[in-house]
Amino acid sequence: DAGVTQSPTHLIKTRGQQVTLRCSPKSGHDTVSWYQQALGQGPQFIFQYYEEEERQRGNFPDRFSGHQFPNYSSELNVNALLLGDSALYLCASSGWTATATDTQYFGPGTRLTVL
Amino acid sequence: DAKTTQPPSMDCAEGRAANLPCNHSTISGNEYVYWYRQIHSQGPQYIIHGLKNNETNEMASLIITEDRKSSTLILPHATLRDTAVYYCIVRGRGSQGNLIFGKGTKLSVKP
Numbered sequence: 001d002a003g004v005t006q007s008p009t010h011l012i013k014t015r016g017q018q019v020t021l022r023c024s025p026k027s028g029h030d031t032v033s034w035y036q037q038a039l040g041q042g043p044q045f046i047f048q049y050y051e052e053e054e055r056q057r058g059n060f061p062d063r064f065s066g067h068q069f070p071n072y073s074s075e076l077n078v079n080a081l082l083l084g085d086s087a088l089y090l091c092a093s094s095g096w097t098a099t100a101t102d103t104q105y106f107g108p109g110t111r112l113t114v115l
Numbered sequence: 116d117a118k119t120t121q122p123p124s125m126d127c128a129e130g131r132a133a134n135l136p137c138n139h140s141t142i143s144g145n146e147y148v149y150w151y152r153q154i155h156s157q158g159p160q161y162i163i164h165g166l167k168n169n170e171t172n173e174m175a176s177l178i179i180t181e182d183r184k185s186s187t188l189i190l191p192h193a194t195l196r197d198t199a200v201y202y203c204i205v206r207g208r209g210s211q212g213n214l215i216f217g218k219g220t221k222l223s224v225k226p
Binding site: 004033035041042043044045048056058088090092102103104105106107108109111 | 117217
């Protein structure tokens with residue numbers, strides 16, 4: 001059973017550019033959450049997608065947007081990149097199954113560097 | 116802000132039990148205690164969660180006090196691969212239940 005996958009692994013962009021990160025949830029999961037983790041800090045919640053809609057959002061500007069597809073995979077888009085957007089971007093999936101609650105399982109992350 | 120308080124760092128000898136404490140004095144009746152760990156630059160790994168009762172799985176045991184204001188994660192036989200940052204998180208279920216991470220406890224397992 002494949003876990004949560006993310007692509008790309010690493011990415012380098014320059015200020016002002018736009019970036020798209022991708023996430024495929026664990027099999028059987030229908031909910032995807034995105035987190036940003038700056039160096040030396042704990043992950044911070046960006047937003048969550050369920051049934052192709054943004055269900056909940058953290059304290060992030062509108063430059064951060066997302067999308068969920070019918071197959072439950074998701075994208076995180078960041079426009080007008082700033083140096084401070086350099087971070088590890090984590091995707092977590094969750095869903096109700098016969099044996100588990102809505103525990104979130106994380107992917108390996110995408111390391112974004114903005115120069 | 117995180118609803119939990121953890122010591123910033125702990126050491127443990129390899130092969131011994133690692134006991135990681137967490138205070139969550141403002142926990143609500145319907146909130147769970149979750150534990151994750153993060154090995155350097157990897158995604159957080161789910162360990163265990165509980166509501167009231169003590170829980171055990173193949174990775175660890177979770178002991179929650181009767182008043183639910185604190186808990187302890189126990190790694191029964193720590194190995195060098197258990198060196199990581201451990202996060203204790205309080206969360207509700209469903210759409211209100213996104214994870215709010217604090218700074219966690221950096222556990223160093225030493226040979």
